[in-house]
Amino acid sequence: MPDTAVCPELAAQHQTERAWALHNTHRxxxxxxxxxxxxxxxxxxxxxxxxxxxxxxxQQLLNFGSGPxxxxxxxxxxPTLDYTEPAITAVEWRTAGVWARLEARDxxxxxxxxxxxxxxxxxxxPPAWRRHQNMLRALSAHLLKEN
Numbered sequence: 001m002p003d004t005a006v007c008p009e010l011a012a013q014h015q016t017e018r019a020w021a022l023h024n025t026h027r028x029x030x031x032x033x034x035x036x037x038x039x040x041x042x043x044x045x046x047x048x049x050x051x052x053x054x055x056x057x058x059q060q061l062l063n064f065g066s067g068p069x070x071x072x073x074x075x076x077x078x079p080t081l082d083y084t085e086p087a088i089t090a091v092e093w094r095t096a097g098v099w100a101r102l103e104a105r106d107x108x109x110x111x112x113x114x115x116x117x118x119x120x121x122x123x124x125x126p127p128a129w130r131r132h133q134n135m136l137r138a139l140s141a142h143l144l145k146e147n
Contacts, residue, residue: 009038012048012098019069020102024060031057031104047099057104058089064102065091 013036024030031054039047052061064070065079070093077094082101090103 008096008098009048012100023064031060049101052104061104
């Protein structure tokens with residue numbers, strides 16, 4: 001295993017995993033950190049990224065990003081929220097010359113249940129309207145019978 005002092009990407013990953021574990025010390029069902037990927041920013045700075053998986057991952061990520069556990073060092077930048085990717089919430093910060101990023105997939109929006117339709121494609125009438133409709137049918141049948 002490479003030494004974290006020699007490899008700043010591994011140091012950022014290790015620091016993030018330790019901070020995440022400390023953040024979730026007393027949580028019953030903490031989200032877990034998925035596998036890490038390493039990419040390079042346009043300015044040549046390395047970016048280490050991992051995705052959170054689990055219940056309420058987005059809320060846990062927001063709490064983590066606003067807490068005091070992320071250390072940035074002398075050349076670092078405090079955590080910021082990133083919503084630039086659709087359906088992804090991320091927290092990014094810079095530490096030891098490396099960008100660290102944790103992201104979580106936003107939960108799917110709850111779709112409203114469609115209203116039931118009858119066989120003719122119209123919305124069913126409320127009970128009060130059905131009573132009036134039945135009374136009008138009975139009255140028209142009675143009037144037709146008299147004539």
